[in-house]
Amino acid sequence: MNKKIILVILVVISSILIIYSIFKKTYAYDYKDYDYTLFYKKDKEELTNDIKNYIGDIDYLIYNNSDFSIYNNLSDNYEFMVNFAIDYISTHKDKYQDKIVLLETFKYTDEHNHNKVTNEYIDIDTIYDITNKYFGIKEFLILNNNINIINKYISLSSNTNNDVDLDIYSIDIEEVGSVVQANIKYTNDSSTNYIYTFRIDNNILKLYNVEVR
DSSP states (O other), X not given: OOHHHHHHHXXXXXXXXXXXXXXXXXXXXXXXXXXXXXXXXXXXHHHHHHHHXXXXXXXXXXXXXXXXXXXXXXXXXXXXXXXXXXHHHHHTHHHHGGGOEEEEEEEEEOTTSOEEEEEEEEEHHHHHHHHHHHHSOOSOOOOOTTOOEETTEEEOOOOOOTXXXXXXXXXXXXXXXXXXXXXXXXXXXXXEEEEEEEEEETTEEEEEEEEEO
């Protein structure tokens, strides 16, 4: 075979491999892409890694807004879910910038008894989009004391405390029927178990509860 033809073939193959590598890297789960959906996988190692990274992106929002002693299940706590969604939006404002509007100034006290003020609001449907994405629940009655609602726009009354240090130390998952439990320990508190329970809903994992033991 002509050397030029061989060279052309090698160049074409190399180009294909480079393009495939770029495509694969681009569409793989980038944990800074906050639109990611946590799909159920039969491969335990893959599922464990996905859950670890998924929880690692939102656990501080759960920690900041949860009172683990009041509700039997976290998904029954609508107040928590609203606060979670507001903090999620406040943390990722670049993503929601086009949806945020400026309305009347609202003074409030956050979950940590800090006095705050905001004039930023977002439509309630966006709140429901986030609660549905993570917990599979939407269109519930919002009765939070620390928010203001104007014409279906809800104040971004954030509780976020970015100083919380939650670095996952270990994770072990167990699947029981339509439920997946992730037992997680953090480096700053390795003696405490955080049990994250997910429901498998149409091959997608929805966070159902978090227990501390």
